[in-house]
Amino acid sequence: MGGDNETMxxxxxxxxxxxxxxxxxxxxxxFLGMYMVTISGNLLIILAICCDPHLHTPMYFFLANLSSVDICFSSVTIPKALVNHVLGSKSISYMECMTQIYFFIIFINMDGFLLSVMAYDRYVAICHPLHYTLMMRPRLCVLLVVLSWVITNLHALLHTLLMVRLTFCSHNAVRHFFCDPYPILKLSCSDTFINDLTAFTVGGLTSITPFTCITVSYAYILSNVLKSPSIQRIRKALSTCGSHFTVVCLFYGAILGVYMHPSSPYSIQDTVATAFFTVVTPMVNPFIYSLRNHDVKGALRKLIFRRLISSKFYS
Known part of the structure; x- marks a missing residue:
């Protein structure tokens, strides 16, 4: 290896x-516009759920957690890109990059785990409506979210520690707006076999498991609806699952487009697809859930009306 390539x-x-x-x-x-919309939209969803007692149910508990994760997910990548543009810089330090990778892995996996938990919640609501309150107890809901956080943190820690042991030489240019683990790994001049193997096994397991849970949940829901099909049952299933299913398709559609194709150089199409599920999906999630959900729309109207009244009162 040449002398210039030996430079860390x-x-x-x-x-x-x-x-x-x-x-x-x-x-x-x-990016600036979408980030502002992402933060304000998801914050409104969280505030509406917290302030309206009618939304203190498992479904909206998971939705509030999803909105929180979406805020963090966008905040891991976009602010650094915006700051670099304002400063006229393209650099990110090695430690900042590794930190960004760690939190990126956490929040992308948390999105998947929360979507799977929400799919299970929808399965119980449609297939076992009489036992819903018994099966979806508050303690179980909290346990599912905490377990998701533990798994995703351990997964992110494993990948980050394996990334830190690698040597990066003179090639340090990344055709991306953040430290995506896949293109960063391609820059290493060390043997990345263990990293690739771990990404394929552990990474694949933590990605496929939530997706499988979602698929199985929807298979049971579809089977339940088709047992005695009626317009009323179909409408109920669509109103209950429509928003969640749309978000699942957006999220996993982009991920499959980036990470589930044969090994090849990281292309501009991959970069755009990654930007889609890191920037666009967290932004549109609040709109999908609020526009198709009468309870959320009602809670948002109450929240905004209350703020307007209080602002007029104190002005």
């Missing part, structure tokens, strides 16, 4: 989505 990197260069300076202004404006 202290930072990585994030080239952004396009890598072209004339397009970065447009990307900056889009």
């Amino acid at each position: 990197v202290a930072e990585f260069l994030l080239l952004g989505l396009s890598g072209k300076s004339d397009q970065e202004e447009i990307v900056f404006g889009l």
